[in-house]
Amino acid sequence: MKGKKSSWSGLFYFMESFLCGLTAPVISLILLSHGANIGTLSLFIGLYSASVILFEIPSGMFADMYGRKMVFLLAHFFLCLNYLLLLNSEGVVRLTLACVCWGI
Numbered sequence: 370m371k372g373k374k375s376s377w378s379g380l381f382y383f384m385e386s387f388l389c390g391l392t393a394p395v396i397s398l399i400l401l402s403h404g405a406n407i408g409t410l411s412l413f414i415g416l417y418s419a420s421v422i423l424f425e426i427p428s429g430m431f432a433d434m435y436g437r438k439m440v441f442l443l444a445h446f447f448l449c450l451n452y453l454l455l456l457n458s459e460g461v462v463r464l465t466l467a468c469v470c471w472g473i
Contacts, residue, residue, distance in 0.1 A: 396414075403455060414468070431443075
């Protein structure tokens, strides 16, 4: 039973790393095609980085209170929300929310 659980975890971590590896090289192009310009591109990537830093400690406290599995699921919910916002964005507000959700 324990072997199955770790193999599923490994599959999820592989898929997460694989998808992140696919989008990371082209995230600038994706942002540019959805409303960002060269001047605001660094702002959006900075928002992503700032949200990673800001939510690092609260996510750890949330994991201590509710468990790592809940944080894992919540993080993937925000990742899916990021992709939905990114696909439907044509302006600065939705791109800003997408980058913050991506960092969470």
